[in-house]
Amino acid sequence: MTQTATRPETPDAASTKSRLVVVGNGMSGARALEEILARGGGEQFAVTVFGDEPYGNYNRILLSEVLAGAAGEAVDNEDSDDLYLNPLDWYDENGITLHAGVRIVRIDRHAKVVLGDDGSVTPYDVLVLATGSRSFFPPMEGMWASDTELTPGVFGFRSLDDAQAMLAHVEQHRTAVVIGGGLLGLEAAAGLQAHGVAVHVVHPTEVLMNQQLEAEASKVLRSKLEQMGMHLHLGVKTNEILTADGRVSGVRFTDGSDLACDMVVVTAGIRPNIGLAMVSGLETQRAIVVDDKMRSVDDDAIFVVGECAQHRGEVYGVVGPLWEQAAVLADVVTGADPDAEYHGSRLATKLKVAGVDVAQMGVKAPERASDEFVQFSETGRGVYQTVVIRDGTLIGATLVGDVSKVAALTQAFDSRSALPEERVKLLFDLGSAGDASAAADLPDDTQICNCNGVSKGDLVACVEHGAESVSACMAQTRAGKGCGSCKGLVKEVVEAALGGAGVEDPADSYYVPGIPLDKPTLMREIRTRELKSVSSVFAALAPEGKEHVGSKMGLTALLRMMWPDDVVDERDGRFINDRVHANIQRDGTFSVVPRMSGGVTDAAQLRRIADVAEKHDIPMIKLTGGQRIDLLGVPKEKLPEVWADLDMPSGWAYGKSFRTVKTCVGTDFCRFGLGDSTRLGIDLEERYKGIEGPAKMKLAVSGCPRNCAESMVKDVGLVAVEGGKWQIYVGGAAGATIRQGDVLATVDTHEEAMTITGRFLQYYRENANWLERTYDFVPRMGLDHIIAVVVDDTEGIAAELDARMQASVDRYVDPWAADQTEATPGQFHDALPLVPLPQVPVREGSSR
Amino acid sequence: MSTDAQPAVEARLGPVDQIPLGEGRAFLVGDEPVAVFRPRSGGLHALRAICPHRGGPLADGLVDGEVVMCPLHNHQFSLADGTCATGADDVTAYAATEEDGELVVRLH
Numbered sequence: 001m002t003q004t005a006t007r008p009e010t011p012d013a014a015s016t017k018s019r020l021v022v023v024g025n026g027m028s029g030a031r032a033l034e035e036i037l038a039r040g041g042g043e044q045f046a047v048t049v050f051g052d053e054p055y056g057n058y059n060r061i062l063l064s065e066v067l068a069g070a071a072g073e074a075v076d077n078e079d080s081d082d083l084y085l086n087p088l089d090w091y092d093e094n095g096i097t098l099h100a101g102v103r104i105v106r107i108d109r110h111a112k113v114v115l116g117d118d119g120s121v122t123p124y125d126v127l128v129l130a131t132g133s134r135s136f137f138p139p140m141e142g143m144w145a146s147d148t149e150l151t152p153g154v155f156g157f158r159s160l161d162d163a164q165a166m167l168a169h170v171e172q173h174r175t176a177v178v179i180g181g182g183l184l185g186l187e188a189a190a191g192l193q194a195h196g197v198a199v200h201v202v203h204p205t206e207v208l209m210n211q212q213l214e215a216e217a218s219k220v221l222r223s224k225l226e227q228m229g230m231h232l233h234l235g236v237k238t239n240e241i242l243t244a245d246g247r248v249s250g251v252r253f254t255d256g257s258d259l260a261c262d263m264v265v266v267t268a269g270i271r272p273n274i275g276l277a278m279v280s281g282l283e284t285q286r287a288i289v290v291d292d293k294m295r296s297v298d299d300d301a302i303f304v305v306g307e308c309a310q311h312r313g314e315v316y317g318v319v320g321p322l323w324e325q326a327a328v329l330a331d332v333v334t335g336a337d338p339d340a341e342y343h344g345s346r347l348a349t350k351l352k353v354a355g356v357d358v359a360q361m362g363v364k365a366p367e368r369a370s371d372e373f374v375q376f377s378e379t380g381r382g383v384y385q386t387v388v389i390r391d392g393t394l395i396g397a398t399l400v401g402d403v404s405k406v407a408a409l410t411q412a413f414d415s416r417s418a419l420p421e422e423r424v425k426l427l428f429d430l431g432s433a434g435d436a437s438a439a440a441d442l443p444d445d446t447q448i449c450n451c452n453g454v455s456k457g458d459l460v461a462c463v464e465h466g467a468e469s470v471s472a473c474m475a476q477t478r479a480g481k482g483c484g485s486c487k488g489l490v491k492e493v494v495e496a497a498l499g500g501a502g503v504e505d506p507a508d509s510y511y512v513p514g515i516p517l518d519k520p521t522l523m524r525e526i527r528t529r530e531l532k533s534v535s536s537v538f539a540a541l542a543p544e545g546k547e548h549v550g551s552k553m554g555l556t557a558l559l560r561m562m563w564p565d566d567v568v569d570e571r572d573g574r575f576i577n578d579r580v581h582a583n584i585q586r587d588g589t590f591s592v593v594p595r596m597s598g599g600v601t602d603a604a605q606l607r608r609i610a611d612v613a614e615k616h617d618i619p620m621i622k623l624t625g626g627q628r629i630d631l632l633g634v635p636k637e638k639l640p641e642v643w644a645d646l647d648m649p650s651g652w653a654y655g656k657s658f659r660t661v662k663t664c665v666g667t668d669f670c671r672f673g674l675g676d677s678t679r680l681g682i683d684l685e686e687r688y689k690g691i692e693g694p695a696k697m698k699l700a701v702s703g704c705p706r707n708c709a710e711s712m713v714k715d716v717g718l719v720a721v722e723g724g725k726w727q728i729y730v731g732g733a734a735g736a737t738i739r740q741g742d743v744l745a746t747v748d749t750h751e752e753a754m755t756i757t758g759r760f761l762q763y764y765r766e767n768a769n770w771l772e773r774t775y776d777f778v779p780r781m782g783l784d785h786i787i788a789v790v791v792d793d794t795e796g797i798a799a800e801l802d803a804r805m806q807a808s809v810d811r812y813v814d815p816w817a818a819d820q821t822e823a824t825p826g827q828f829h830d831a832l833p834l835v836p837l838p839q840v841p842v843r844e845g846s847s848r
Numbered sequence: 849m850s851t852d853a854q855p856a857v858e859a860r861l862g863p864v865d866q867i868p869l870g871e872g873r874a875f876l877v878g879d880e881p882v883a884v885f886r887p888r889s890g891g892l893h894a895l896r897a898i899c900p901h902r903g904g905p906l907a908d909g910l911v912d913g914e915v916v917m918c919p920l921h922n923h924q925f926s927l928a929d930g931t932c933a934t935g936a937d938d939v940t941a942y943a944a945t946e947e948d949g950e951l952v953v954r955l956h
């Protein structure tokens with residue numbers, strides 16, 4: 001479903017288009033819009049969207065992660081690809097008028113207008129209602145502070161605001177009660193636990209997640225959750241929320257007992273938002289009643305989609321069915337297929353509940369005496385699996401703890417295909433090869449990733465277009481980037497499409513994807529054939545001598561390391577950052593970070609930076625996490641001038657290279673200092689500055705084990721210890737991955753610390769895969785092996801490593817000084833002529 | 849693009865070698881920002897200079913014989929016809945030729 005609709009270049013006279021209004025900017029409203037646009041609806045309709053949440057459209061499913069803190073960054077960053085499905089500029093780009101934060105309070109169906117709570121009156125020709133659901137708060141003493149406000153400390157769990165309010169609350173509060181042990185409740189509980197809060201889940205029956213699971217499956221889940229330290233109160237009801245000083249202080253159960261807590265999360269179900277439809281005279285029962293065209297049964301101009309729609313008696317609460325509804329709605333609304341009909345969805349759910357994989361489809365348990373029931377449980381491992389078969393077809397399956405068979409089962413369930421005679425084979429014996437072929441057999445339109453609506457066909461197309469790895473396919477389609485529960489299946493599908501019936505993908509071992517050689521072989525070939533330019537490597541070693549765009553950076557880095565003296569500098573082999581020695585930003589401008597070795601500066605330097613910032617109207621000056629100063633928002637053509645005015649060396653904040661050495665104040669000033677961390681940090685940075693490698697290298701030196709420079713989580717981190725010694729840690733990280741570094745060596749002197757650091761870095765440069773940080777490299781090679789080679793010199797190569805590092809150090813030239821005049825024609829020409837800059841919001845002063 | 853009514857715009861943009869081999873450079877042709885690429889394998893290709901994904905500068909991207917990779921999020925676009933193989937919208941492709949050592953771009 002490629003979107004071929006061209007964007008309107010100018011806002012057309014609205015009168016020529018009919019008016020489409022969407023109420024509700026949640027997952028199904030936005031999905032319906034995407035489907036409509038994909039069918040050329042952008043040409044047909046002037047689109048207006050109302051959403052009463054003040055955001056673009058986000059992935060509600062990820063709120064569990066937001067709460068757990070994993071996606072905390074995603075919340076702050078409106079550019080986040082992860083949380084936001086369609087950020088605000090998507091609406092602009094597609095010519096859609098979005099009123100975020102406006103609630104529609106009534107539809108005047110005769111006048112065909114919707115009335116907003118901001119007093120607005122908006123006419124429509126076609127109206128789509130996608131108002132979703134809200135949390136249900138059972139009537140209970142103590143729940144509400146006023147008619148509209150919950151008692152402070154009581155939360156629902158439905159919106160981004162809910163999640164953020166909880167996040168703010170957990171900072172000071174320690175004990176939470178979650179009312180309702182369904183999917184949402186368990187997600188909330190796990191999220192809160194991640195913040196160190198003691199969590200009690202109260203659920204009225206003995207069966208957790210009783211909507212999806214039967215008793216046995218639920219028991220397995222239950223013991224897993226208890227192992228994780230969750231307190232479960234099953235078969236009890238909450239009667240009252242206790243308060244003190246107007247805030248939550250506990251809950252009281254129906255048996256009269258109390259439980260003290262300082263926060264209550266109510267996840268006792270959801271209710272479709274149908275108030276608007278009711279006051280506007282549309283037929284509502286549990287939700288708004290629609291026909292097979294997703295149209296209100298009362299009004300041909302009004303369509304309904306999502307959790308607020310009731311179709312053939314069903315109201316759905318997971319996204320899979322909503323995607324199908326949205327497609328039908330779009331077919332009908334745009335006329336792409338006026339006869340399209342929705343016939344309901346068979347529910348197959350894959351979820352991760354508090355870290356436990358759960359998959360459920362069809363019925364939970366046998367319903368007739370003749371139904372076959374295959375059951376397997378391995379409580380030790382927390383695995384429970386069942387299938388229900390009727391008349392030879394699979395009508396239900398439940399998998400807890402191990403969902404590796406979900407692909408095969410989904411296929412059997414969807415296609416009602418013949419089952420193996422020996423039913424147990426449904427759960428076992430399919431082996432990995434069987435799995436891959438099962439994935440290969442899935443029909444193309446099988447939805448693999450429910451969060452982002454990615455089908456098997458989308459993934460296969462990705463592979464056919466050249467994606468060579470699971471992660472490439474995931475990056476391109478966003479599959480697996482929602483709740484993550486489908487990652488295993490994505491992997492199976494992609495691997496099958498890559499042609500491996502369970503076979504290891506040899507491409508995984510290539511240094512770069514475009515050249516079918518691992519790093520040692522590639523280096524050997526390059527050395528013996530004396531290949532000194534990227535183009536010559538492609539010509540000699542790539543299949544058919546073809547260049548490959550995704551391999552150029554990696555080869556450039558490798559050649560620059562291997563031939564420090566006489567590498568042929570082909571600028572087209574470099575990423576833009578390395579062509580202009582600055583970091584490209586979202587609006588095409590660049591950031592400039594001068595080197596400040598060891599994070600130490602002086603008044604003159606600061607004054608110069610200030611002058612440059614003023615002279616060039618630098619939009620933002622920021623202290624970085626690497627202890628230096630970043631000048632952000634510099635247009636490309638101004639870079640040489642800014643460098644010249646700064647007259648400072650490059651900090652290499654843009655390259656796959658040696659970055660910074662963070663230091664603490666050490667013996668010079670600190671009362672605990674055991675070693676001169678500042679001096680060592682500066683010396684390390686001056687010596688190894690800008691050395692390129694397979695990935696970034698970030699270092700730190702701390703003056704004592706209090707570790708103020710965070711040495712344990714650096715690629716190389718040094719810590720002064722008693723007796724004037726330095727402990728050297730390697731392979732630490734605290735970015736996308738957190739890993740405590742391993743002790744490589746404890747050395748006696750400053751000089752030894754310098755040498756061992758350089759030797760380790762050289763060994764890493766020569767042996768790590770492209771983009772492999774030390775946090776992956778060290779465990780892959782094994783610490784003992786690295787110690788043997790780098791410290792004990794068991795392979796007798798220490799002197800060579802040192803010499804090769806020395807050669808790189810000797811050949812170092814500062815790129816800012818070297819490229820003051822153009823190295824290639826138009827090196828600093830603007831790549832977006834006449835596009836207004838900056839598109840990045842500029843922050844005032846120090847307000848964040 | 850709704851430029852059907854207008855005559856095709858053609859621009860002579862000066863010597864071809866202002867684009868280094870294997871790289872791209874951006875030009876303004878009429879009102880249209882155009883990125884012109886000169887892959888090592890030969891030929892000239894022109895695409896709208898602005899990435900349809902999030903507005904990235906395509907002229908700053910890495911290229912091989914077939915595609916340009918946007919520097920912001922690595923979406924790849926065919927140099928020949930602008931189609932995106934990685935899931936973003938396609939980008940408009942234009943004709944670029946060399947005439948007497950000069951770079952000529954036509955919008956249609």
Ligand code: SRM
Pocket residue numbers: 583584585586591593622623624625626627628629630653659660662696698733734735736737773
């Ligand atoms: C400027 C800075 C943030 C700040 O305002 O403080 C920063 C900014 C960026 N970081 Fe960072 N990182 C900065 C410190 C860090 C740190 C902390 C540190 O260095 O002490 C980390 C954690 C340590 C680490 O590297 O693991 C960090 C972990 C990352 C990562 C995750 C790497 C990983 O594998 O874990 C990325 C993404 C990547 O490398 O692919 C990243 C990528 C980026 C990029 C380069 C994104 C990009 O590719 O364009 C950001 C550039 C923004 C821009 O437009 O200039 N940045 N980044 C910091 C610059 C430090 C400096 O002076 O050089």
Ligand SMILES: Cc1cc2nc3c(=O)[nH]c(=O)nc-3n(C[C@H](O)[C@H](O)[C@H](O)COP(=O)(O)OP(=O)(O)OC[C@H]3O[C@@H](n4cnc5c(N)ncnc54)[C@H](O)[C@@H]3O)c2cc1C
Pocket residue numbers: 023024025026027028029050051052053060061062063064102103104105130131132133157158159184187273276305306307308316317318319320322351352450483
């Ligand atoms: C924490 C959490 C985890 C989940 N996990 C999963 C999962 O793993 N898998 C899965 O399939 N599903 C999951 N779901 C369910 C899924 O998010 C919903 O099924 C889906 O969001 C429903 O989409 P919708 O568009 O119908 O409703 P919503 O996404 O709720 O959107 C409705 C929007 O309309 C707005 N609105 C309502 N009334 C008006 C009005 N009168 N005027 C203007 N705007 C209005 C609302 O504010 C809201 O923004 C989860 C839900 C939550 C909360």
Ligand code: SF4
Pocket residue numbers: 664665666667670671672673674677702703704705706707708709
């Ligand atoms: S690491 Fe040690 S020397 Fe450095 S500031 Fe902390 S306490 Fe002082």
Ligand code: FES
Pocket residue numbers: 899900901902903904918919920921922923
């Ligand atoms: S802007 Fe080009 S890939 Fe995102």
